[in-house]
Amino acid sequence: xxxxxxxxxxxxxxxxxxxxxxxxALDLFAEHGVDATPLRAVATAAGVTVGLIVHHYxxxxxxxxxxxxxxxxxxxxxxxxxxxxxxxGGDVVAGRDHAVADMLAASPAVVDYLRRAILDRSGExxxxxxxxxxxxxxxxxxxRDAGLVSARHTVGEQVVTIMVxxxxxxxxxxxxxRIADEFADELDGTAAPQLVVTVSR
Amino acid sequence: xxxxxxxxxxxxxxxxxxxxxxxxALDLFAEHGVDATPLRAVATAAGVTVGLIVHHYxxxxxxxxxxxxxxxxxxxxxxxxxxxxxxxGGDVVAGRDHAVADMLAASPAVVDYLRRAILDRSGExxxxxxxxxxxxxxxxxxxRDAGLVSARHTVGEQVVTIMVxxxxxxxxxxxxxRIADEFADELDGTAAPQLVVTVSR
DNA sequence: TTGGATGCTGTACAAATGTATAGGAATGGC
DNA sequence: GCCATTCCTATACATTTGTACAGCATCCAA
Numbered sequence: 366x367x368x369x370x371x372x373x374x375x376x377x378x379x380x381x382x383x384x385x386x387x388x389x390a391l392d393l394f395a396e397h398g399v400d401a402t403p404l405r406a407v408a409t410a411a412g413v414t415v416g417l418i419v420h421h422y423x424x425x426x427x428x429x430x431x432x433x434x435x436x437x438x439x440x441x442x443x444x445x446x447x448x449x450x451x452x453x454g455g456d457v458v459a460g461r462d463h464a465v466a467d468m469l470a471a472s473p474a475v476v477d478y479l480r481r482a483i484l485d486r487s488g489e490x491x492x493x494x495x496x497x498x499x500x501x502x503x504x505x506x507x508x509r510d511a512g513l514v515s516a517r518h519t520v521g522e523q524v525v526t527i528m529v530x531x532x533x534x535x536x537x538x539x540x541x542x543r544i545a546d547e548f549a550d551e552l553d554g555t556a557a558p559q560l561v562v563t564v565s566r
Numbered sequence: 567x568x569x570x571x572x573x574x575x576x577x578x579x580x581x582x583x584x585x586x587x588x589x590x591a592l593d594l595f596a597e598h599g600v601d602a603t604p605l606r607a608v609a610t611a612a613g614v615t616v617g618l619i620v621h622h623y624x625x626x627x628x629x630x631x632x633x634x635x636x637x638x639x640x641x642x643x644x645x646x647x648x649x650x651x652x653x654x655g656g657d658v659v660a661g662r663d664h665a666v667a668d669m670l671a672a673s674p675a676v677v678d679y680l681r682r683a684i685l686d687r688s689g690e691x692x693x694x695x696x697x698x699x700x701x702x703x704x705x706x707x708x709x710r711d712a713g714l715v716s717a718r719h720t721v722g723e724q725v726v727t728i729m730v731x732x733x734x735x736x737x738x739x740x741x742x743x744r745i746a747d748e749f750a751d752e753l754d755g756t757a758a759p760q761l762v763v764t765v766s767r
Numbered sequence: 768t769t770g771g772a773t774g775c776t777g778t779a780c781a782a783a784t785g786t787a788t789a790g791g792a793a794t795g796g797c
Numbered sequence: 798g799c800c801a802t803t804c805c806t807a808t809a810c811a812t813t814t815g816t817a818c819a820g821c822a823t824c825c826a827a
Contacts, residue, residue: 382774398686400601403814414776419816421774483741484685485599494741498748521749525759528745533738537730537763540684540695540737544729547699548722558726561764562738583804604784615806620786622804 383421385411391432395477398485399429433482433493436475440500443468449511457513461504465531476535483536501527526564533562584622586612592633596678599686600630634683634694637676641701644669650712658714662705666732677736684737702728727765734763 380388389410393402404425408415422428447460469476482493501524508514514523537560545557581589590611594603605626609616623629648661670677683694702725709715715724738761746758 398599398601400599404816405814415815416777416818417775423816425815480685483744484681494744495748498745502749519749519752521746521752522759524749525742525745529738529742529761532741533761533763536741537734537737540733541726541730541765543684543695544699544726545722547696548703548720548725551720551722558723558765560730560734561766562734563762563764564742564759565762605786606784616785617788617807618805624786626785 382411382413382417386413386418386421386428387431387435390428391435391478392474394429394432395474395481398481399425404428432478433496436478436493437496437500439468439472439475440465440497444500444504449507449513457511458508462527462531469531469535476532479532480536480539483532497528498524522564529562529564534560537562583612583614583618587614587619587622587629588632588636591629592636592679593675595630595633596675596682599682600626605629633679634697637679637694638697638701640669640673640676641666641698645701645705650708650714658712659709663728663732670732670736677733680733681737681740684733698729699725723765730763730765735761738763 386407390402390407393407393410404415404418407428408418411418418428422431443464444461447457447464449457479493486492502520505514505520505523505527509516509520541558541560587608591603591608594608594611605616605619608629609619612619619629623632644665645662648658648665650658680694687693703721706715706721706724706728710717710721742759742761
């Protein structure tokens with residue numbers, strides 16, 4: 366690899382087999398969980414054979430790491446898409462908030478994968494949640510330096526608030542939908558109940 | 567089986583091997599997930615051999631169902647422990663709410679199992695969430711008939727509220743704790759942030 | 768053109784795991 | 798005491814799954 370693949374799209378039509386494998390893995394890992402996803406299923410979905418997965422990623426664990434790295438990248442790209450010197454004027458904080466929310470809404474697989482990651486792999490250092498927390502913290506610090514966000518609370522508190530507000534609702538919504546479904550006949554006309562998640566100290 | 571085991575305790579010291587297997591399965595399923603828990607691990611934890619699990623439960627799936635049934639039973643028992651003709655006077659609704667909260671706080675395995683069940687097995691009929699919803703609905707109807715609870719909202723809405731308030735907080739708390747942990751140094755003196763989950767229409 | 772690197776396939780294999788089964792030990796009714 | 802039933806162990810087996818590897822195809826630089 367020379368310098369960096371020239372603006373390689375994370376999703377698209379004419380991807381390298383390596384990228385297709387990573388994308389297929391994200392989808393399947395998100396839907397069924399990592400353990401319940403045989404590499405052969407990933408291979409089939411990506412239109413390749415198991416051997417190629419091993420060739421590119423070595424082990425399933427490495428593939429999982431690549432998937433998680435891609436997720437972190439997607440968050441980072443989304444945040445970067447709303448630059449701090451907002452020519453678009455107005456509230457950078459709200460803008461980034463919306464951008465991330467839109468990204469998550471458009472990528473159910475990311476949400477599903479995250480939900481599982483928080484479940485199964487909590488406690489291990491250097492994992493996905495750690496990296497996302499770090500990303501959030503960076504962002505908070507950046508905004509603080511620019512004076513765009515108050516320093517009344519600690520960075521930690523602000524990170525918790527951001528992540529839980531964003532992710533919490535998405536994680537619990539399946540439960541709500543599930544129950545609402547059981548009583549579909551009653552709730553028929555009305556919209557499904559929505560969740561509000563807040564953090565208190 | 568004659569009529570019903572005479573007040574067989576769900577937890578205790580001198581349990582039958584069958585019960586020990588079920589309890590060990592709950593603990594391990596909760597901690598690692600059903601798929602990631604070999605029957606041999608359950609056997610070891612219960613102090614028996616794999617063969618006996620097969621003898622008593624036939625398949626892993628049946629064992630899982632027994633575990634879920636035991637969970638539903640525990641909810642039902644907890645609710646029953648606060649009878650509707652409350653000699654203890656006062657608010658039956660609040661009393662049951664507290665009883666369930668206490669039970670969940672005392673049984674982390676139940677919470678963990680539920681968290682996984684909602685994640686992994688959402689969408690299947692006749693599963694745990696359905697049964698718990700049903701149990702809640704029964705309770706709501708019972709309290710309605712006794713005039714202890716308003717009929718302003720639909721039963722469905724009330725069930726969603728009950729279950730999400732109770733379970734939502736518990737499900738999300740690991741995420742909060744996890745992130746709070748990353749910033750442990752900052753948040754040191756202060757208590758970990760707490761969640762509030764509400765449902766809006 | 769040639770040679771080496773890279774992408775890719777098909778097959779093979781060992782470990783893990785759910786399930787089946789043969790048989791021994793314990794237990795309770797007669 | 799004896800028999801049937803239940804409880805329980807040990808072993809075996811088929812399947813699944815991660816990984817290894819040998820070899821063919823493709824491509825690019827020299």
